[in-house]
Amino acid sequence: MTAPIRVLLADDENLIREALAQMLDLEDDLTVVAQAASGPEAVAAARHAEPHVAVLDLQMPGLDGIAVTEELARALPGCGTVVVTSHGRPGHLKRALAAGVRGFLPKTTSAATLAQVVRTVHAGGRYVDPDLATEAIAAGDSPLTPREADVLELAADGAPVDEIAARASLSPGTVRNYLSSAVTKLGAANRHDACAVARRMGWI
């Protein structure tokens, strides 16, 4: 038998991470060599544990799974990454693939799939959850220009226009124009609806 696949596991929810670690460790050909509860921790742990595959939660404090992937691509080029997420938004999938993620799964997939995907990624393959892929294709690309997305993101927490303008170093009028065009493009009723749509799609 060949040496087992070395896996790094990062998730800020200890309960989940430890359960997954135990589960993956039960597989004969997998061994969890490091765990991390945040993005920066994951990068640090990866540096000296040298895993073959990193299984990363998408939402983590510090750096999210995608940012960690980018770091690892530099620090540990041989290491494949699998991203796992609770909220499978189309935009996230696109960004993940662009960052070099080779496996992308919602947490609703069955447990058996995860181990299988780790093997696939280790072998150089890719795996994207079919439902998520379908959604991503159906959703298409973001119709928002970069600035529109920026402004919409700043508007997401309900801040008034003046505050957005100050934070984006724009004039209030420009902010309103961007918001207005974003609302139109997204077919939303108002800015908050637009935020909701953009968030659902993973565009902001």
Place this chain on the structure above:
Amino acid sequence: MTAPIRVLLADDENLIREALAQMLDLEDDLTVVAQAASGPEAVAAARHAEPHVAVLDLQMPGLDGIAVTEELARALPGCGTVVVTSHGRPGHLKRALAAGVRGFLPKTTSAATLAQVVRTVHAGGRYVDPDLATEAIAAGDSPLTPREADVLELAADGAPVDEIAARASLSPGTVRNYLSSAVTKLGAANRHDACAVARRMGWI
């Protein structure tokens, strides 16, 4: 040795649920007798698996963990319930305790804790995560009147006043008054900020 504690596990995220199930099953004195991926499923499964303790995710399709607890209190009075959640809001804890939940844990707690809490609850005890309890005490009770909370909830998705008024069968003026008083009570800058605050506290 006495018979093992019969555990029901409900979580809509298959990956997580299966991992937790395996983990709990590894404990000598625990056995997972049923799993469910939604609230209604959990109630149905509990009826004929007759678990001693139900471990429920707070957010599930159909019925949430608290609603399931209430159902189980009727259908299976002897069954203790433990609620596990990703987002530990003070208000949720209060509602959970009021519904008869005897264990309340964020998913960030360590894995060992869960098994221990299951045992505690089975023995008739209670366990609430200390951090969450502190937060809940610090947050205090909701200052919102029932109607204010209703209206704020309807406003949460960014609907305009007229739509809220229609859905709540109120006049637009009344809606604005409720929103205004909610904003004042919560010390928020506007209705959306108020929604954010109320949500963070688990009041809506």
Place this chain on the structure above:
DNA sequence: GGTCACCCGTGACATCTGTCAGGTCCGGCC
């Protein structure tokens, strides 16, 4: 060089919101 998309801005307008001041009912409590 022309065209186009994006970026950034102004001004003006109608509408929506947030706030205030007032009012009527009803039920609980001393």
Place this chain on the structure above:
DNA sequence: GGCCGGACCTGACAGATGTCACGGGTGACC
């Protein structure tokens, strides 16, 4: 019965927001 708080409503006003029309500047591409 009197008091109080909550539910419900109206009207009015300033200010914020959404929309439209209209500028100019830049860089990519043909």
